[in-house]
Amino acid sequence: RDRYSAQRSEPLVTMVMRDRFDHALVQHAQGLGVRVITGEAVRGLDRSVDAHGGxxxxxxxxxxxxxxxxxxxxDGATSPTAKLAGFVDDRQIIPALECEVWVGEADFARLQDDPRFDMDAIPHGYGWSFPKRDHLSIGVALFQKDDGDKTALKQHYQRYLQALGIQEVLRTESHGFVIPVSLRQGSLCQGGVMLVGDAAGTADALTAEGISNAILT
Incomplete structure (x- = not known):
């Protein structure tokens, strides 16, 4: 295979832990005077018009x-609020499995400097390995859904670990999720309700990375 390399003065990607990143966003919003209410789920949404037509x-x-x-x-890929607001969901949704993986010193030393997108790691999908401060975020996603998604993802994940040459897994924290990789058709703003981020379907169609476009929206 041909190899391509490039050097840039600014980082191409930045690695974060999602819980810390979300917490930082909430703190920033609070610093701007935003009132944050937690621990409550939205159960209903009603629209009406005031005396001035608003x-x-x-x-x-x-x-x-x-x-x-x-x-x-x-509110993310499943977006219950979008359903309550009556938006039609015609996005392409793909399943994914990501694990926070603590590996042996030799494995971590070999992989800690190289974020990876392996587009040929699994059939009809791809794998990724993102180094964090003391562990790796490793995952797989399928662009072709089938009835055995959960089982298939676990099998592909194990094969991807082997492809990465990981010899020693010390601890794993795993979570499955879905990623919308296509926009909803039609307007994303209806009757005073606007969808952004995964609720709208703004993840990159090639890499399925969603945070960057979510911030832009």
Whole structure:
């Protein structure tokens, strides 16, 4: 295979732990005066029009009713709020499995400096290995869904570990999820409700990376 290399003055990618990144975003929002309410799920959404013809949106949570002129929906790939608002879901959804993997010193030393996208790692999908401070984030995703997605993902993941040459796994924390890799058709803003990020389907269609486009939206 031909190899291509390039050098840049600025980092091409930045690695973060998602929980810390999300916490930093919340803290930043609070610093700007945003009131953050946690521990409540949105159970209902109603639209109405005021006396001046403007949109009024009522959100019903487990504990309260909130009234707003506009609602920005950023509740992820499954987006229950988008369903409540009546958006049609015609996005292409792909399954993925990611694991936080603590490996032996020799394996980590070999892989800690090289973020990887291996587009030929598995049939109809790809694998990735992202180095973090003291471990690796390793995952696989399938662009072709089938009834055995969960089993297939686990098998592909194990094969990908072998392809990476990992000899010693000390600890693993795994989680499955889905990624929308195509935009919803039609308007992403209807009746005062706007979808952003995975709720809209803005993940990159090639790499399935979603945070960058979510921030832009």
């Amino acid at each position: 949109s009024v949106i009522d959100l019903h949570t487990d504990q309260r009713r909130c009234t707003a002129r506009a609602v920005i929906v950023a």
